[in-house]
Amino acid sequence: MSNRSHSIEFKLEVIQAYNQEMYSVRELCSKYQIHVTSLYEWIEKFEKAGKQGLVSSKKWRTYSDTLKEAAVTDYLSGSYSLHEVVRKYNISTKSVLRGWIKKYNSHRKLKDTGKGRTNSMAKGRTTTWEERKEIAIYCMKNGKNYQETADKYKVSYHQVYHWVKKYELDGAEALKDNRGRTKMESEWSPEEKIKVQMKRMEWENERLRAENEFLKKLEEIERRRK
Structure with a gap:
């Protein structure tokens, strides 16, 4: 096609x-x-x-290095197709994603797009514990669309990404103090890995339920046409 x-x-x-x-x-x-x-x-x-x-947007699209890495990681996990990742992260085209994957597989660093980044990509804002909980939960319930969540709550992409990771690892309590760094996956203990896997399964089940609802909608449209 x-x-x-x-x-x-x-x-x-x-x-x-x-x-x-x-x-x-x-x-x-x-x-x-x-x-x-x-x-x-x-x-x-x-x-x-x-x-x-x-209407197709004519604006130059910009993406943070964190978004690029998250999108590539999702695709390489085998859990998502190119189309699903493009839709999840609001990427302009599949070819853009393929370029990131090629660069990542060549062990080259995925960098910020450059000048013209949106405010939600470039800087965050001060938030309360309640806000961080709400934002993390909203993001996970909406397919971990970090950029859409950042735009909705007027925070940075990086903030959303790290709050979700903290919430997955240690729950809402981990968001009480937003200082310090988030553990890398390679640093997780076996118990922490199991905890995160269970959380991911919960959110994946929710994502699949949402996709099934969408497919049912399309099937209903098809039935009305017959």
Whole structure:
């Protein structure tokens, strides 16, 4: 399938053809040379925000080194596909992620994008223990989307990332004092590793439940078309 960018008019034409039941999903994707995931993404965005939701951003995207490393680690874990990681971390394209993976596998450092970083990437703010708990829990319940969480709560990406890691390792109590560094995974004891694995399983189950709900929604759309 083509990876070229598509105009709003093109996306609207595809969605209109889909809604008018002119073709099956497979026929539609073949006719317009698009991937089925693109089709469903456009439908979802159009339902949420109308025509404006189909607008492609022309702004230069910036990413922190922490975000890049987290995205690459998630993909290399085998738990997520390229598409899932791109969606989870709000990365502009799969090719951008592939570039990070290639660099990471070549043992080269993943650096901040550079000038023009957003405020949430560049600096944080002072927070209370209650805020840190709320932010960590929100992030974990929403697929560990660190950047979206940082934007929502007006804190830095790095803050969210480290609060989640602390919460996973030692629970809410670990967030009472936000000074000091977070342990690296290689420093965890066997008991700590088991604790984190259990937490990750809980959040993964929640993520899978959310994905199943999304698939049910798509299936319902398909049933209404028949």
